[in-house]
Amino acid sequence: MQSRRVDIAIIGGGLVGASLGVALAPAAARHGLEVAVIEAAPLSVEPASVDYQPSFDARASAIAQGSRQHFEHLGVWSAIAREAEPIRRIHVSERGRLGVTRLSADELHVEALGYVIPNAWMGRVLHERLSALPLHWHCPAKVEDIAAMPGGYHLQLSDGNRLEAGLTVLADGGRSGLKERLGIASREASYSQVALIANLEVSRPHRGMAYERFTDEGPIALLPLTGNRMALIWTHHAGEERARLALDDGDFLDELQRAFGDRAGRFRRVGERHAYPLSLITAEEQVRPGLAVLGNAAHALHPVAGQGFNLALRGVMDLVAALEAGLPNGQSPGDMAVLGDFERRREGDRHNVIRFSDGLIRLFGIDHPLLSHARAAGLVGLNLVGPLRRTLARRAMGMER
Ligand SMILES: Cc1cc2nc3c(=O)[nH]c(=O)nc-3n(C[C@H](O)[C@H](O)[C@H](O)COP(=O)(O)OP(=O)(O)OC[C@H]3O[C@@H](n4cnc5c(N)ncnc54)[C@H](O)[C@@H]3O)c2cc1C
Incomplete structure (x- = not known):
């Protein structure tokens, strides 16, 4: 059993957590950051078994042109x-x-x-890329407990390992109870x-x-x-x-x-x-010192307009951009200067997309x-x-x- 200090810990290797792991690679290499990804479900690049991973079931996703451009930028x-x-x-x-x-x-x-x-194909490509990167994989391993500590968060994993992270990114899909354990309220x-x-x-x-x-x-x-x-x-x-x-x-x-x-x-x-x-679920806090909430953990939308993952991927790219802007100035990943910048980049987009897809449902539901x-x-x-x-x-x- 190990206790390890990392700069960034990503909880969840679903579509959003896996995309973030890939997107962080250049910044991690440039700034010497240690990154860990913790994923509860066993992953496999075998097509027959990816179906069992919750993020990558039989669903297909409509991906916007903007997301294609992000995937191009990530080389996938x-x-x-x-x-x-x-x-x-x-x-x-x-x-x-x-x-x-x-x-x-x-x-x-x-x-x-x-x-x-x-989704299963997107997951397979992202996981293949992740497995070639120098990051700490904890899979299958569940984050069972999370607690604030000076300078970040302390994570207890189901395989007995413990992590201390300067920045913890909650990309667990919002159903694991960790958000509630942190006292982050959601509107549902x-x-x-x-x-x-x-x-x-x-x-x-x-x-x-x-x-x-x-x-x-x-x-x-x-x-x-x-x-x-x-x-x-x-x-x-x-x-x-x-x-x-x-x-x-x-x-x-x-x-x-x-x-x-x-x-x-x-x-x-x-x-x-x-x-x-x-349901429409929105977390009432997206950032705290040492913590950022992404993907379905931050916002689960009605799929009518096919926007959920597209919105989340823009969040992934904005978090990386905020880190790239702050790290050269001596800021560390969990600093509120970095996370505040991330939140300012996200606010308008998140608000507009939620209003757009929710409005569409209400308009057609009456x-x-x-x-x-x-x-x-x-x-x-x-x-x-x-x-x-x-x-x-x-x-x-x-x-x-
Ligand atoms: C029917 C439907 C259709 C959709 N169609 C579209 C579409 O066309 N276009 C679009 O953009 N979006 C679409 N969406 C939305 C999209 O699917 C979601 O935005 C996306 O799946 C969110 O991914 P995520 O990684 O945040 O969460 P998830 O996919 O839920 O992944 C979370 C991951 O975290 C892991 N995990 C959970 N708890 C822990 C823990 N404690 N420790 C470690 N790991 C943990 C889980 O095993 C999982 O792999 C659709 C959604 C639905 C329901």
Whole structure:
């Protein structure tokens, strides 16, 4: 059993913690920083077993252009791109209403509006890169206890090791109880909705089309994957997903076809189905001396606008930028000068993205005839009013904050 002093300890090697580990490498090499990553679930680069790691289940994520640029900067994009399907067009509609809005990459003069990547693949690429870096891996190991000490935090690991860290980054997804143990309060508002996710095979080529369809139950999103496959995110009123999870594949596909219609072709096969209860959760503190909160631990959003990881990755890049700005001036990673700078960089973006995705859900979740017409008009209007629609698209792509 060891007790080790490190400059930065990252709790959680999920999408966000792993991205931070990779992003920190140049600054760590330049400034001689000791970095540790602690991940509770066993990791493997074998595709058959990554499914068991909670961050890297059957989900696929829509990654904005801005995130692609960050991954390029980190040197992992060429590997991630092997399983990335470009989104060329987005079709937004509302069931039972005329309003439809279409966004296309061509009119915005970009190669793609975004990319859809299986989480398991992103995780595999990030972990391969991490395993080649000179950092302290503690995996599988859980941080069981965390306590403030002069100059940082003290971490007790489940494998018996102890770490003392100048800066501790909480990237544990927010479900491990560590936030509560530190007394960091969160605001939580349940959407009373559950997202049912699965991968589908469709009868005709999707040609890079992503669909977002708002129904009385909540939005249904279909995102293009490599081959003739699409990723489904089907929102249900809480509890109603259970019956659909229990259906056999054929009945499930029939119900989905009825709810979504034929515009994406016929749904032929469905993979494993998983359910995620949806809430808006925001931590009331993002930084303390010696501590920063990132990713889902800082903010869990409704997936309707595909913004959660994109927002978190910008947080990763801003934390590294704040460190790069402060370290040459003699500041240490846990100093409030560094973390205050990080928080100032994040505040506006976080606020805007949360308001944007929460606003979208509330707008489409209210069942009032006048509002329904306004929504339809809004969607049609978006189609007619070019600049507004382009602003929406640029924000969804992470090109505008
Ligand atoms: C249905 C759905 C669809 C989504 N689609 C999109 C999308 O299209 N685009 C997008 O940008 N975002 C999307 N998101 C959001 C995105 O998935 C999250 O933002 C992202 O997964 C957050 O990653 P994370 O690393 O913060 O947390 P997690 O993925 O929860 O990872 C946390 C990690 O910490 C580890 N851990 C936990 N506790 C401890 C401990 N005590 N000690 C050590 N390790 C620990 C866990 O094992 C895990 O690996 C979606 C979310 C959902 C639910």
